[in-house]
Amino acid sequence: MNYRNNIKTSFLAIPENESLARVVCAAFLSQLDPTVEELTDVKTAVSEAVTNSIVHGYTGRKDGIVFMDCYIDGDTFTVDIKDNGTGIEDIEKAMEPMFTSCPEAERSGMGFTVMETFMDSVAVNSVSGVGTKVSMTKRIRNRCL
Amino acid sequence: MELSFSNEKNAIIMSVSGEIDHRYSIRIRNEADRRIVTYPDKHFVIDLRNVTFMDSSAIGVIIGRYKLIKSFGGSISVVCTNSTVSRILEMSGIRKIIPIYENLEEAVEKL
Numbered sequence: 001m002n003y004r005n006n007i008k009t010s011f012l013a014i015p016e017n018e019s020l021a022r023v024v025c026a027a028f029l030s031q032l033d034p035t036v037e038e039l040t041d042v043k044t045a046v047s048e049a050v051t052n053s054i055v056h057g058y059t060g061r062k063d064g065i066v067f068m069d070c071y072i073d074g075d076t077f078t079v080d081i082k083d084n085g086t087g088i089e090d091i092e093k094a095m096e097p098m099f100t101s102c103p104e105a106e107r108s109g110m111g112f113t114v115m116e117t118f119m120d121s122v123a124v125n126s127v128s129g130v131g132t133k134v135s136m137t138k139r140i141r142n143r144c145l
Numbered sequence: 146m147e148l149s150f151s152n153e154k155n156a157i158i159m160s161v162s163g164e165i166d167h168r169y170s171i172r173i174r175n176e177a178d179r180r181i182v183t184y185p186d187k188h189f190v191i192d193l194r195n196v197t198f199m200d201s202s203a204i205g206v207i208i209g210r211y212k213l214i215k216s217f218g219g220s221i222s223v224v225c226t227n228s229t230v231s232r233i234l235e236m237s238g239i240r241k242i243i244p245i246y247e248n249l250e251e252a253v254e255k256l
Contacts, residue, residue: 015168047200106209110201
């Protein structure tokens, strides 16, 4: 039977919590004894998704909440990052490399590209005016409990 | 994240250590711009050798500094030896416009 575990977290959508999100994911993922590269991949992808919620989802609002749920099922790690922000009108366009809706804020538009490069799968669900959920998975090679 | 600035020949060296994410990129932008605007005749070198984590927020900051320095007629380069950081830099294609070196001396020499 596969080993399973999960945690559910929520935190204020402020930049100070971006590093917190990375640390929480890394700590949870460490159960699978990832390599340094696998750990960095997940931390970076999580950082991108959380930053998207803060910068784009809540567009500078100080009272938004980011919900981050992490799951382990056997050797696969899954993280869902959700917000109740503005949502994405055109997901396909938003995921184009270098596209950003905030060029004045010096956003590189690489967030989704990084997520798709570093994780095995990235699924985005969003409704304008309601919120966005980014779900990412990564199989930790030859690791299982 | 720690920032320090020094001068070498006709360049301002900005050395970054620790993590660069959206939160810290704001501070990097403000501190760098203050010096670039104060010394518009200087080139700019961003030393990332002691950066332990970086997401794509750093790319936005680097490109923003590139545009600002270019508006003053200067040039910018990056020093990086960390493979994790290099991966993000390579993914962005930033090397097409900003040279990346593995040591500071070469970065300063080639400005």
